Structure formats: C-alpha cells, structure tokens
Amino acid sequence: MTNFSAGAYRYSVCHLDSTIKHLEQVLSVEGANSLFSQTYWRGRVVQALSTPGLAPAQHSRLQRLLDRIAQA
Template sequence: MTPGNTKAGNPSPYTFRDIDAAIAHLEAVLDKEGASSLFSRAYWRERILQASSTTGLAPKQRQRLHRLLERIETF
C-alpha cells in the first residue's frame, strides 16, 4: 500500500495493482447485502471514495466506482 495516496482528503489504502479486487469486493458485498448491510450507507460511501482516490485508476474502474456510489444512494 502506498502511503500518501490521497485525493480530496480520502486516503486510499489501495494501489493500481489491487484496486480491481477491492472494487469486485465492494460490488459483491453491495449486490448481496445492499440496504440490509450491517454497515451504514455513509460507511460504504467512504469506502468507495477511498477506492476512488487511488492513483492511476483506469476509466472503466472509475465507471464501476461511480455506479457503486449511485447504487448506495438507493439504499
């Protein structure tokens, strides 16, 4: 993990090498648990924003994260 990998105050614990796995995990959890998650919408939003602040994201990765943000707004 790269220290100082930040954007808009959301430090990212991810790198371009492991972000796909992180996005896949977020997609799987939010698809399965959605609104019934034990964690709040604010928690998932922060996790997505952290992933979004990862340096070197490809456009497709940004699109996937944007869709996740839209999805949690429907919880």
C-alpha cells in the same frame, strides 16, 4: 495498503480490481443497509476513487457503486 490518513491512499492500483469486485459483491448481496452504514460503504468507494492511476473502467464501476448506495 497504506495507513488511512489525510493525504494517504489506502488502495494501490494493482489491487484495485479485487477491491472493486469485493465492493460490488457485498453491495449487491447485502446492499448498503448491511451490517455497516451507507456512510461506511460510501467512504470505502470514495477512498477507492481517490486511488492514483485509476482506469476509466474502474472509475465507472466505482461510480455505479456510489449510485447504488445513494439509491438504497
């Protein structure tokens, strides 16, 4: 992972599936109202969405997570 700064991508496409799986698990079990705020989770998902080389299925999964956060 790279530094989290403007223009830098935190996730690499080869590790993105495990990141998405983690986000799906946390957001389904604890919801967006867990120990962290909705802003935190939205930021993590948006950050993953900015990963270069994102596959359509990955994009769909991440979009569903954004929808879930918005509904919380």
